[in-house]
Amino acid sequence: MxxxxxxxxxxxxxxxxxxxxxxxxxxxxxxxxxxxxxxxxxxxxxxxxxxxxxxxxxxxxxxxxxxxxxxxxxxxxxxxxxxxxxxxxxxxxxxxxxxxxxxxxxxxxxxxxxxxxxxxxxxxxxxxxxxxxxxxxxxxxxxxxxxxxxxxxxxxxxEPVECKALVDYVRDIGFEVVCAGKGKNNPLDPAATPASVAEAAEAKGMNPHMLASFVDGSKTMIEMAALANGANLKVPSRGMSGPHCTVEALAETFRPAADGGVLPEAGVVDYCTGPVAPGVFVIGRSDHPVVVTEMAYLSAGKGPYYAFYRPYHLAxxxxxxxxxxxxxxRTPSLAPTAWNAEVISVAKRDLVTGELVDGIGGDTVYGVTDSAENAKAGGHIPLGLVSGARVVRDVPAGTALTASDVAIDETTTIATLRRLQDSLVGV
CATH class of the missing domain: 3.40.50.720 (NAD(P)-binding Rossmann-like Domain)
Incomplete structure (x- = not known):
């Protein structure tokens, strides 16, 4: 029904x-x-x-x-x-x-x-x-x-939820999930600000802060972190690889480097620019000869890596x-089942002692996905906590922010909940 x-x-x-x-x-x-x-x-x-x-x-x-x-x-x-x-x-x-x-x-x-x-x-x-x-x-x-x-x-x-549905499907039919990700529909420009995208935002009828968060990569990083935490997948490296790719080349591109692809290992999230957007994809692997033969008969590729692709997401x-x-x-479409990924805050420009950070899609910071382990080891500030933080020492552009660089507002609800979550996961 x-x-x-x-x-x-x-x-x-x-x-x-x-x-x-x-x-x-x-x-x-x-x-x-x-x-x-x-x-x-x-x-x-x-x-x-x-x-x-x-x-x-x-x-x-x-x-x-x-x-x-x-x-x-x-x-x-x-x-x-x-x-x-x-x-x-x-x-x-x-x-x-x-x-x-x-x-x-x-x-x-x-x-x-x-x-x-x-x-x-x-x-x-x-x-x-x-x-x-x-x-x-x-x-x-x-x-x-x-x-x-x-x-x-x-x-x-x-994208995280629609990609998670593909992940579940690929796992349910007995394939190993090698990579799950999305297409990014504009070139990556970490320096993008509301002012720099204002004309494009007006033409699209968008809030310029929202468009800036798309162009500077923050939104993609956020979405892939949510997918990693909801599907129990890893972050392969800080910022992932993000190659240009076509739909036809997905299975060739998103495979381990040992087999000619861009991934350091299997079981990860990643993204690409190019005509894969606005879709999501999963790369599944099966090397059993019967499966390989059947997939070839079904025109699904030569294997052992196969692309499962949904060409749209409807927001x-x-x-x-x-x-x-x-x-x-009484079930979630997607919710974190692990804490594998963080989105850390990176200075979009030189930050000066005493100024306030304006947050996602603004003038001061952008987000980059990293493993939760690396983020913890580096003492980095999650992007979701940085809005309203005060810069406590000069920070060069491109620096991943830490508690030595900015003082976050610890009185907010999200900061309080984050302290509780850190206790939950043993940070």
């Missing part, structure tokens, strides 16, 4: 659809609201945004003009129960409303941490369109969710599937 059929059955049984609270009505959030409105048995019942008018506009795009605003929890809860749409400014206010699932599409690690932590304690399932938060404290949040009988998940539609369009999976199956 399809998810829609099961959602509609649930709605008939309970007398109401699955109620979703959404944080962030920007590009990703807007797409989620509109798409969820087209899925039977599910509705976005409340939106939180620091600019409430964006939430009102998002509901309007989904065909709803019955919006209630305000700050009184009792009145807002009554509105949700009555089937009205609610818009609030404070994201944590959603945790006090009669909602089933909270979806965070803010892209801000601190916001995601606060919403997820308080939401889990309030008995909500958590679905993240905020991978930036997941690669910082996702293991703690997933562990807490399990202990509380809730679901914590990264949302479908983002917020697919994200509602994770809500259905959480509510109906």
């Amino acid at each position: 399809s998810y829609v059929d099961r959602l509609l059955t649930r709605e008939r049984e309970l007398g109401r659809p699955v109620r979703v609270g959404l944080v962030g009505a920007g590009q990703m959030g807007l797409g989620f609201v509109v798409q969820a409105s087209r899925i039977g048995g599910m509705e976005v019942a409340a939106i939180a945004d620091i600019a409430p008018e964006r939430g009102v506009r998002a509901f309007a795009q989904a065909g709803r003009d019955d919006v209630v605003t305000g700050a009184d929890p009792a009145a807002l809860s009554a509105a949700v129960d009555a089937g009205r749409a609610v818009v609030v400014e404070d994201a944590t206010a959603l945790t006090r409303l009669p909602l089933d699932v909270l979806v965070d599409a803010s892209g801000v690690p601190e916001v995601g941490a606060r919403v997820a932590f308080h939401g889990l304690l309030a008995g909500k399932d958590i679905a993240m369109l905020n991978v930036e938060c997941d690669v910082t404290v996702g293991l703690l949040l997933a562990t807490l969710a399990t202990r509380l009988g809730r679901v914590y998940t990264v949302c479908r539609g983002d 917020s369009i697919e994200a509602p599937l994770s809500v259905a999976e959480a509510v109906l199956d």
Whole structure:
């Protein structure tokens, strides 16, 4: 039975659809609201945004003009129960409303941490369109969710989750997973800033900070770290290899160097530039003669390395599937099962003593994936913690930041949760 059929059955049984609270009505959030409105048995019942008018506009795009605003929890809860749409400014206010699932599409690690932590304690399932938060404290949040009988998940539609589905498939049919990764659809420019990509961002209708995080590589590094932690794969080297590649050359390129590829070992994550984007891929290996013969007959390649490729990911369009999976199956689409990877902060330009770091997609830092072991040994600062940190000594461009370089704000929710997570994994 399809998810829609099961959602509609649930709605008939309970007398109401699955109620979703959404944080962030920007590009990703807007797409989620509109798409969820087209899925039977599910509705976005409340939106939180620091600019409430964006939430009102998002509901309007989904065909709803019955919006209630305000700050009184009792009145807002009554509105949700009555089937009205609610818009609030404070994201944590959603945790006090009669909602089933909270979806965070803010892209801000601190916001995601606060919403997820308080939401889990309030008995909500958590679905993240905020991978930036997941690669910082996702293991703690997933562990807490399990202990509380809730679901914590990264949302479908983002590359880590769609690639994890391919990983599961390749493992399920008995192949060894050699590499899993994604195509990056623009050349890597670690120095990219919102100002340098402003013209391109305007042409694409994008937030320039978001585009800068794509171009400077931070987003790719974040996504591959989430995949490594969710699929229990390794990071082959700091920053991975990132060669240019075509779909046809995937199986030749992403194999161990001993067999002519770019990988130092099997069982890793990586990415490439070129026409593989916007897809995801897994390289599987089987050297049994019967399998090799059958795969050749099926025009799947000559082996023993084979490319399994999905040519697209649909971002917020697919994200509602994770809500259905959480509510109906009580399982995550992707959540950390290990802590193999970190995304460390690297100075984008020379940093001067006393200035503040602005965070992901900004002017001061970009992210690079490394193994958790290397990040710990070097004392490096996770990218999700660095926003608002004060530079305590001059730092040359290209330096991977440590606690000797910057002082992070230890009063934030995400810093507190990270300390707990470090205790959990023995850092």
